[in-house]
Amino acid sequence: MESSRREVDEESVLRPGGAIPGPPSPPALAPAPGPSASGVPLLDLNVQNMALEPELKTAFERVLRSGHFILGPEVDRLETELASRIGVRHALGVSSGTDAILLALMALGIGPGDEVICPTFTFFATAGCVARVGATPVFVDSCPSCFNLDVAQVARRIGPRTRAILPVHLFGQAADLDGILELARPGDVAVIEDGAQALGAQYKGRCVGGFGDFGTFSFFPSKNLGGFGDGGLIVTNDGNLAARARDLRAHGARPKYHHKYVGGNFRLDPLQAALLGVKLPHYDEYSRRRRANAAYYTERLASLPGVAVTAGAGRACEGAAAAPAPEGARMILPGTHQDRTHIWNQYTLRLPVAGERDALRSHLQARRIGSEIYYPVPMHRQECFADLERVDLPVAESLARQCLSIPIYPELSRRQQDEVVAAICTFLES
Numbered sequence: 001m002e003s004s005r006r007e008v009d010e011e012s013v014l015r016p017g018g019a020i021p022g023p024p025s026p027p028a029l030a031p032a033p034g035p036s037a038s039g040v041p042l043l044d045l046n047v048q049n050m051a052l053e054p055e056l057k058t059a060f061e062r063v064l065r066s067g068h069f070i071l072g073p074e075v076d077r078l079e080t081e082l083a084s085r086i087g088v089r090h091a092l093g094v095s096s097g098t099d100a101i102l103l104a105l106m107a108l109g110i111g112p113g114d115e116v117i118c119p120t121f122t123f124f125a126t127a128g129c130v131a132r133v134g135a136t137p138v139f140v141d142s143c144p145s146c147f148n149l150d151v152a153q154v155a156r157r158i159g160p161r162t163r164a165i166l167p168v169h170l171f172g173q174a175a176d177l178d179g180i181l182e183l184a185r186p187g188d189v190a191v192i193e194d195g196a197q198a199l200g201a202q203y204k205g206r207c208v209g210g211f212g213d214f215g216t217f218s219f220f221p222s223k224n225l226g227g228f229g230d231g232g233l234i235v236t237n238d239g240n241l242a243a244r245a246r247d248l249r250a251h252g253a254r255p256k257y258h259h260k261y262v263g264g265n266f267r268l269d270p271l272q273a274a275l276l277g278v279k280l281p282h283y284d285e286y287s288r289r290r291r292a293n294a295a296y297y298t299e300r301l302a303s304l305p306g307v308a309v310t311a312g313a314g315r316a317c318e319g320a321a322a323a324p325a326p327e328g329a330r331m332i333l334p335g336t337h338q339d340r341t342h343i344w345n346q347y348t349l350r351l352p353v354a355g356e357r358d359a360l361r362s363h364l365q366a367r368r369i370g371s372e373i374y375y376p377v378p379m380h381r382q383e384c385f386a387d388l389e390r391v392d393l394p395v396a397e398s399l400a401r402q403c404l405s406i407p408i409y410p411e412l413s414r415r416q417q418d419e420v421v422a423a424i425c426t427f428l429e430s
């Protein structure tokens with residue numbers, strides 16, 4: 001299910017104009033949009049990329065003329081810039097966010113017989129990589145407010161075979177890193193931060209990715225630093241781990257044709273690095289606009305009857321027990337927890353009343369407003385993990401039924417946001 005959802009994602013974000021849902025089916029749907037409504041895509045890649053067309057073409061031509069197509073100065077430059085931005089000693093460009101996680105696990109020597117604790121409410125790659133190295137993913141429930149690992153539950157699942165904790169900074173907001181690092185410290189437990197959706201998001205004034213043994217990032221086109229195909233980054237402050245990851249990125253060879261480890265081909269292309277390098281100077285502005293868009297949604301929606309901001313906003317992440325759904329709310333807006341900045345890769349609503357999430361999705365679709373369900377099936381319910389220990393993870397299961405992400409990309413105009421808000425108003429009035 002998750003993989004088919006992914007195929008839809010990949011198709012839609014690669015299509016010019018982004019993820020505009022298909023035409024509405026006229027009967028049984030709410031009234032058609034008014035004459036001014038023109039639809040709002042979930043994501044519009046072209047509007048961001050075409051604004052940089054001349055610089056992107058120059059970068060393409062520079063790589064074309066260089067004749068240098070594997071690693072080299074373009075990749076080095078991007079790695080140096082990103083390491084400095086994230087505040088880490090080492091950054092390596094890799095083939096995808098998925099391969100960055102795989103490489104981290106491989107560099108830590110995690111494999112059969114080992115357990116890795118990770119959230120069940122995440123994109124498949126987090127858990128898939130654990131299984132691919134032969135280790136066992138141990139799934140943990142989520143905080144209903146920030147959607148990240150519930151640290152109290154991590155504590156209960158740590159055992160003698162635990163080799164790593166793999167928190168995800170979901171939707172652009174950091175997980176409770178202090179809590180996770182505290183649990184990892186007493187034993188031989190590594191921390192790999194999956195920051196695919198959170199490049200530049202901060203926890204206590206520092207960027208995510210630099211807290212654990214490794215941090216990993218994705219340049220998948222829908223990410224905040226969206227590339228022109230697949231790409232990713234792995235970061236660390238540990239020189240030995242960086243050297244191991246560097247070797248594993250190119251078949252574990254050092255020197256060439258002498259293989260101390262079994263690695264793979266996990267390299268970032270220089271062309272991708274050069275194009276990403278054109279977008280990087282604009283990254284702070286992209287983040288600023290995403291924040292402004294999130295603030296505008298919250299301002300406009302929070303005053304509507306039946307709408308509440310998540311109880312955890314402005315507070316430390318304290319997991320399920322401390323963040324109950326606001327009494328009687330039909331729609332819960334996302335918020336930023338204490339000590340964090342949010343980079344809003346997604347603006348994710350929760351609709352706790354049974355059936356209302358899907359009803360809102362249809363309502364938006366009828367008005368050609370894009371939305372997406374991240375994620376409809378938690379990892380512990382995936383068919384490929386059916387052989388693992390059966391666990392009951394109720395928060396993640398409710399999030400999978402209740403969450404709906406709406407357009408938040410930087411170039412979204414106020415008029416488009418007003419259109420989304422108006423559609424939500426009519427939904428709540430119905």
Ligand SMILES: Cc1ncc(COP(=O)(O)O)c(C=O)c1O
Binds near residue numbers: 096099122219
């Ligand atoms: C949380 C999370 N982890 C890992 C990945 C994998 O990144 P990529 O698509 O670059 O392989 C993604 C991207 O979709 C993600 O959202």
